[in-house]
Amino acid sequence: MLSRLEAANRYIRENKHRVTNRPHYHFAAEIGWINDPNGFIHYNGEYHLFYQYNPYSTVWRDIHWGHAATKDFIRWDYKPVALANDRWYDANGCFSGSAVEKDGMLYLMYTGHVTGEDGRVIQRQCLAVSEDGIHFEKHPANPVIGERELPDRYMPCDFRDPKVWREADGHYYCVLAVRNEQRRGEIVMFRSEDLVHWRFHSSVYRTEEAQNLLLECPDFFHLDGKDVLIFSVMPCDPEYADQVENHVAYAVGRLDFGTGRFEPEARGVLDRGPSFYAPQTTAGPGGERLLIGWMQSWRQGGLPDGFEFNGMMTIPRRLRVEGAKLLQQPFLPNGEYFAPVHSGEAELAPGRAPVLLTSGSGRILLELDRAEAEELKGNVLEFRLQEKDGRAIRVEVDAAAGQIAVRNDYEDGEPGRLDVSTDGGLALELFVDLYSLELFVNGGEQVFSLTSYAPKGFVSKVSAARPVRLRRLESFAFRPPGRDTSRPS
């Protein structure tokens, strides 16, 4: 009999040829469903990314941990599945978690999800260890944090997503999301000397009862002299689904390791688009803080026919704190993979809409100084991305009013809206791929991520409702690296 892990790997080997339409430069699974990024870490000279994974179908079920590695975030090497749900303590899923290196070995800390015969759910924290970064052994002491370690005032039915790190004091800490006695979301912290024995340390962050929130996938790190807490937000119970929209929030402030509480100075929303959830960060080799998110959301509807994969990851974003503001900048190598299509000035007028990208994927840059931004009143300027047969993802820029609207003709629903500052001009950077758009505004002050499934053969253009001269407009087509990645758009 094959183990569940061997069965998953064999299924992937035998069926991955069915997937012929992966995105050009966004990470997607070999086949099947993915959600959250997990265990994101720079280890042995490469970035490793694990992810919530069901190889067998395009829906969420029986969650394993998939695994891939990369040096440049464009070329990914798929590795064997790292974890399957094959123990009593993770029988119904190996849920989200993180990675840490200790004594040259790679440790994964994840949530074992179990639904009892009576329907009762219990979530506990588990460890898996690897010497080669590829094959993982579940730790004999599992689960390493369970009902015994969790104070009584918390509910083990929602106790998940450990994010672990080694602090300068030499101790290991992890933050986790939990449901408290008011049935609301809270972030708690545990502490350990050895990653195996854990003690409850503190409540780091509580939500108010009236907010009706549950939290998931917390992340914590020090950056630019501040502490940053990131978490995903959902309704605490189904009756609040109309009131609370899933999103990702952050707080910049200070974590007092004595009291164990986080004191926020500023808060914000990480991404204003409909397709961004459960991000995770890691430190790059130069100490840079990099973030990757799941570019799909629980709310989104079906896939088009013929899709054998579901879910993608965002491109990596490099984080910075300026004042108490969290900035996110795209972190992809440029020259080698993106070839110039249009550079410099552009004269636009009704009927004159230059094509910026023909190949289906690439990157577009627009920079307006303050005076130009003030001239662009009304919805004069429109990017028409993935345009085909009169339909497009339309990014309307009303620079004078400081407003951007994103309308997607391929899906029903309200347009996305961004209020942007034009005090220092306006800079837009758009990453377009076969099924997605990521829009970075003003050096990463705001980001908007959207997944969308336009038919093949589209182009991306820019148009204007009256004559406009743009002084700095550039576009770059994604140029697939030699090996095996030139998929038709």
Ligand code: FRU
């Ligand atoms: C977030 C999440 C996590 C959980 C995982 C299960 O998207 O709900 O809280 O660990 O997905 O797949």
